[in-house]
Amino acid sequence: xxxxxxxxxxxxxxxxxxxxxxxxxxxxxxxxxxxxxxxxxxxxxxxxxxxxxxxxxxxxxxxxxxxxxxxxxxxxxxxxxxxxxxxxxxxxxxxxxxxxxxxxxxxxxxxx
Amino acid sequence: xxxxxxxxxxxxxxxxxxxxxxxxxxxxxxxxxxxxxxxxxxxxxxxxxxxxxxxxxxxxxxxxxxxxxxxxxxxxxxxxxxxxxxxxxxxxxxxxxxxxxxxxxxxxxxxxxx
Numbered sequence: 001x002x003x004x005x006x007x008x009x010x011x012x013x014x015x016x017x018x019x020x021x022x023x024x025x026x027x028x029x030x031x032x033x034x035x036x037x038x039x040x041x042x043x044x045x046x047x048x049x050x051x052x053x054x055x056x057x058x059x060x061x062x063x064x065x066x067x068x069x070x071x072x073x074x075x076x077x078x079x080x081x082x083x084x085x086x087x088x089x090x091x092x093x094x095x096x097x098x099x100x101x102x103x104x105x106x107x108x109x110x111x112x
Numbered sequence: 113x114x115x116x117x118x119x120x121x122x123x124x125x126x127x128x129x130x131x132x133x134x135x136x137x138x139x140x141x142x143x144x145x146x147x148x149x150x151x152x153x154x155x156x157x158x159x160x161x162x163x164x165x166x167x168x169x170x171x172x173x174x175x176x177x178x179x180x181x182x183x184x185x186x187x188x189x190x191x192x193x194x195x196x197x198x199x200x201x202x203x204x205x206x207x208x209x210x211x212x213x214x215x216x217x218x219x220x221x222x223x224x225x226x
Contacts, residue, residue: 041219043116043204043217044217089154089155091155096168098144098145098204099145099157099170100155100215101157102155103154104154
């Protein structure tokens with residue numbers, strides 16, 4: 001089955017700096033790669049996703065890149081703000097949208 | 113539009129008991145998935161239901177079961193509880209199986225097994 005590895009497990013950045021989280025996956029059949037943000041006491045919330053026919057996608061300060069050949073995908077957050085502090089999860093799936101394989105998560109701390 | 117609603121939010125059980133958790137998806141959503149979240153194992157897929165049919169199942173023992181009703185509401189049941197079943201159980205809904213792919217998560221039911 002699919003295996004998703006996520007690094008780093010914790011990331012501390014100064015407000016205004018950029019944050020990068022990287023994930024690798026094992027199943028070449030995976031074609032959907034979402035990123036979720038989970039704040040304390042809440043469920044994960046989708047922040048951006050990318051499909052295998054796209055190499056990069058941006059939404060304001062957030063961008064995701066995908067390298068299907070290397071089976072890597074990354075989340076980039078620019079101009080970080082304290083409200084970006086949360087746990088971020090990458091995930092991968094094939095045609096079954098509801099069956100996501102999640103990475104272990106990255107605790108991001110943005111210090112003012 | 114109301115989000116995904118999970119009940120109860122918190123519960124405490126003892127080993128050997130059974131528990132039923134409930135999930136009401138966003139109105140109009142027909143797919144419901146369940147995930148277990150623990151510090152050690154992270155987020156793990158339990159099962160997915162669409163139109164009252166289980167479409168996928170994760171690698172959990174048969175003590176974990178679920179169902180979906182005609183109104184898309186879903187329940188999951190864990191029988192003969194073990195200490196290791198202590199976790200946050202998350203439900204997620206999506207409009208259909210071939211839609212945008214986005215899963216909308218509830219806030220979870222936190223189960224503690226003593």
